[in-house]
């Protein structure tokens with residue numbers, strides 16, 4: 282099965298009424314590959330990412346994970362069952378963490394495995410301890426989300442997603458809501474996942490991170506993929522004018538922020 | 541002020557206060573049931589069910605509770621519904637307050653951040669699981685205080701059943717005025733008893749709210 286791509290997006294289109302947000306996007310991601318999606322705000326990055334687990338259904342087009350179509354057209358009940366199975370294999374991390382505030386860190390991590398995989402409390406606890414150790418959050422296992430910093434919340438959110446043992450992880454600007462000094466601890470966790478060859482699709486504004494961690498960079502603008510390639514090419518020698526403009530503006534902002 | 545009179549009649553007012561408490565408890569329970577069903581209907585996937593929920597709310601909030609009570613108690617027999625005054629009071633006022641509670645519960649549910657259900661669905665939880673495990677526990681915490689406002693209104697609202705002769709606090713006060721001609725004392729006594737019931741209930745609701753509050 283090495284010849285079928287791990288993740289395949291075929292002719293993805295999405296419109297909100299008149300507004301075309303994704304215009305016929307096709308791309309593939311290989312197993313173990315780490316892909317960054319960059320582009321200006323409103324270019325459709327989140328929409329594309331959220332189409333992968335059918336959180337924002339496409340208007341047309343297909344998303345295929347290991348040969349299985351994620352966004353199958355099925356009668357309601359069958360679709361529900363199918364999509365819940367698919368989503369268990371696809372972890373997602375949000376900009377605003379979306380931890381469950383009424384549950385402790387431990388419970389945030391164990392809820393889905395207990396409910397969906399029938400883990401016993403003891404096994405689920407062990408799993409939570411493992412996953413939280415992995416993101417360096419063991420000490421806060423019995424805290425509530427409100428008692429954590431943004432960076433800690435995001436690390437717990439990552440542990441929560443990993444506890445379902447996903448095949449693919451999606452990150453939608455996981456560090457954008459964080460204070461600058463908390464970005465690094467989350468980036469370190471993501472780097473660690475990269476070293477473990479987790480397949481990841483990462484929407485990010487952090488060009489440095491994309492350049493150092495990702496195998497491939499996809500630049501989107503106006504609902505299309507303008508340019509894609511290894512970071513060395515996209516960042517150093519972009520062929521498209523739109524990419525050049527975006528990078529120039531972004532790097533200027535960086536310089537601005539550094540002052 | 542005729543203190544002797546008050547001391548003489550207050551045991552009868554206490555009995556009446558028990559009826560007011562019973563009416564309050566039963567109408568609130570019925571209201572909570574109607575509210576939960578109404579909120580579920582208002583948030584249904586099916587537009588016809590949503591319409592039913594909306595119709596329930598606008599009819600019962602859009603007409604005086606007293607008229608609803610009169611239709612049920614005086615008009616009921618005409619269409620084959622025979623209820624005694626107490627039953628009519630419980631059903632009439634319970635269904636009425638349920639319309640307000642529908643909106644309270646719906647408001648609490650929709651004010652839970654949409655990202656919560658999304659995160660749950662992303663993990664693979666079904667719609668129902670996401671609602672039960674993630675949205676509802678948060679919504680319940682949010683609805684305790686506003687439901688407290690509905691409950692406060694409902695306890696005072698039980699006075700309406702005096703109009704269909706249920707022997708509760710307000711009716712009892714009126715009856716004793718008939719024989720004593722001391723409306724000031726009689727209504728004051730009833731008012732104090734209402735105040736006690738409402739204060740205790742309010743304290744209980746604050747306690748509940750504190751109990752479930754998150755760190």
Ligand SMILES: Nc1ncnc2c1ncn2[C@@H]1O[C@H](COP(=O)(O)OP(=O)(O)O)[C@@H](O)[C@H]1O
Nearest residue numbers: 297300302320321322323324325326327328329
């Ligand atoms: N629910 C929605 N309804 C209407 N338009 C939307 C909705 N969600 C996103 N959009 C629009 O789609 C475009 C792409 O949004 P998004 O994918 O969030 O961009 P990005 O993540 O690249 O900033 C934007 O113009 C946005 O306003």
Ligand SMILES: [Mg+2]
Nearest residue numbers: 326327328454
């Ligand atoms: Mg976005």
